[in-house]
Amino acid sequence: MKILLLNPPRSPENNILRFAPENAKQFIHKKLIGPPLGLLTIAAAVKDFDVTLFDSKGEYDLEPATPPLDVLVLQLLERYNPDILGVTVITSEFDYALEIFRVAKQFNPLILTVAGGLHATLCTQDFAGTAADVVIPGQCPHIFRDVVIAKEKGVKLASVPGIYLNEKSGLNKTHGAARAWDAANADYLMPDRRHLDRWISTYKVGKSPFPSTYVFTSLGCPYKCTFCSIWTQFRGKYYQRTVESLITELKSIDEYPVVRFADANTVVDHDFMNLLFDRIVEERIQKTFVMDIRADIAARHPKIIEKLAKGGLKVVICGFESFRDEELSKYHKESPAFDNEEAIRVFERNDIMVRGNYVVPNDYGKEDFKALAEYADKNRVVYAGYTVLTPMPGTVFYQQVKEEITDHDYKKYNFFNSVMQTKLPHDQFHEEIGKLWLIKKGKDVI
Numbered sequence: 001m002k003i004l005l006l007n008p009p010r011s012p013e014n015n016i017l018r019f020a021p022e023n024a025k026q027f028i029h030k031k032l033i034g035p036p037l038g039l040l041t042i043a044a045a046v047k048d049f050d051v052t053l054f055d056s057k058g059e060y061d062l063e064p065a066t067p068p069l070d071v072l073v074l075q076l077l078e079r080y081n082p083d084i085l086g087v088t089v090i091t092s093e094f095d096y097a098l099e100i101f102r103v104a105k106q107f108n109p110l111i112l113t114v115a116g117g118l119h120a121t122l123c124t125q126d127f128a129g130t131a132a133d134v135v136i137p138g139q140c141p142h143i144f145r146d147v148v149i150a151k152e153k154g155v156k157l158a159s160v161p162g163i164y165l166n167e168k169s170g171l172n173k174t175h176g177a178a179r180a181w182d183a184a185n186a187d188y189l190m191p192d193r194r195h196l197d198r199w200i201s202t203y204k205v206g207k208s209p210f211p212s213t214y215v216f217t218s219l220g221c222p223y224k225c226t227f228c229s230i231w232t233q234f235r236g237k238y239y240q241r242t243v244e245s246l247i248t249e250l251k252s253i254d255e256y257p258v259v260r261f262a263d264a265n266t267v268v269d270h271d272f273m274n275l276l277f278d279r280i281v282e283e284r285i286q287k288t289f290v291m292d293i294r295a296d297i298a299a300r301h302p303k304i305i306e307k308l309a310k311g312g313l314k315v316v317i318c319g320f321e322s323f324r325d326e327e328l329s330k331y332h333k334e335s336p337a338f339d340n341e342e343a344i345r346v347f348e349r350n351d352i353m354v355r356g357n358y359v360v361p362n363d364y365g366k367e368d369f370k371a372l373a374e375y376a377d378k379n380r381v382v383y384a385g386y387t388v389l390t391p392m393p394g395t396v397f398y399q400q401v402k403e404e405i406t407d408h409d410y411k412k413y414n415f416f417n418s419v420m421q422t423k424l425p426h427d428q429f430h431e432e433i434g435k436l437w438l439i440k441k442g443k444d445v446i
């Protein structure tokens, strides 16, 4: 049984970049770099089969002259001739996943096409009537394996519980509940990063000469911000890995001196983090760590930040979201704006570079942009990001504003495009956000 796992390309849609003033363009995010952890986990579940993983994001970075997606997919199908094709899907890459499946079905209708990942979990029915034969929501490496075995044995897929099948009558769920799977703990599967050898040189962030990889210490998030799809993906649950499984993984990735923890929030269980960093020091694991840490955690628990800094924490991504308490509480952030200010001080005291992110709602007018610019200027961080408050399908915010959404092109759902009516003219709204990217340490304020 030959399995091809494909990471779709990035969506190029970026109206912030498009309308930003020329001098801001260099600072605006064009792409996020990193390995497809979900697909690597799926690959690990079927490693006794003939598995090929192809990272098209890495490929387009490595070889910019790579042909367009349909041609690339055809070449891959000709080269590998898979029986099963699995694609990981987030919202902004949904259309590419469908294109991949379409090309595969045209090439050989017998290829079993399988969709998984965040969008398959939160918006399963979006796949109805598409060229995806099977959709598997949730953390499902074991179910994917069941599907592979069913296909190999020629058993009907309807016998695999917990999957969705595209049938004439619609996208139907098979009978029975999916088997439980403890993805972060007892059933944790170590991603087999050897699949990524071809693209390792592309996993470099900023000016770093070293490649970075993602490792998750937890899944889900205990908070419930309205605009966020991470906690809804995990139905509000939070799962922590064990310290020793992390130590084993960290010791096995010498080729990656930079490790970005892929958690929603890395510091939730303080005892766990204390123990993890004791063990990292004890084992002499020397890496540059990048983490997502909430502002309130840093502001109220500076001791733990100090300890993490001593263990190698160098970069923190911190969701500031807003400078107004009323907006923060509307988003259910559970952290007032002064936490952002205090967090910046704590991080700076510990020589940690802060990447602070603000989200801009569609109803911002000139005065709001001016007020945000003043606040961001007063509270500068080394690198700040300013994106659009986006109603990602499957979030509370989406439910709140779905009638107001004017643009349903999923390729634009990557935080860089407004998909709702804006108070300022559309182009000017994005231009204003673009200008904000100039506000960072060492650069003039707009």
Ligand code: B12
Pocket: 007, 010, 011, 030, 031, 032, 033, 034, 035, 036, 037, 038, 039, 041, 042, 057, 085, 086, 087, 088, 089, 090, 091, 092, 114, 115, 116, 117, 118, 119, 121, 136, 138, 139, 140, 141, 144, 183, 214, 216, 228, 229, 230, 262, 263, 264, 392, 393, 413, 414, 415, 416
């Ligand atoms: C790692 C990561 C990335 C990596 C790798 C993603 C990739 N496929 O290439 C990189 C850095 C490339 C990336 C990029 C982006 N990302 Co990202 N990313 C993450 C992150 C931090 C962790 C995801 C993860 O690895 N989880 C752990 C793994 C094990 O879980 P998993 O992915 O869910 O996979 C499991 C299941 O879903 C399932 N599964 C997954 N794939 C498949 C496939 C098949 C066939 C099957 C059967 C099952 C299956 O099985 C897996 C194992 O159990 C999440 C945030 C978070 N903490 O969750 C954001 C997140 C997924 N990213 C997000 C976004 C928006 C982006 C960007 C669009 C950001 C941007 N503005 O540019 C870009 C897209 C590309 C670009 N423009 O550069 C959003 C998605 C929101 C949404 N509703 O779509 C998230 C949730 C962050 C957020 N703040 O909201 N990202």
Ligand code: SF4
Pocket: 221, 222, 223, 224, 225, 228, 229, 230, 231, 264, 265, 294, 319, 333
């Ligand atoms: S924005 Fe951050 S803190 Fe809020 S729910 Fe999402 S991951 Fe959790």
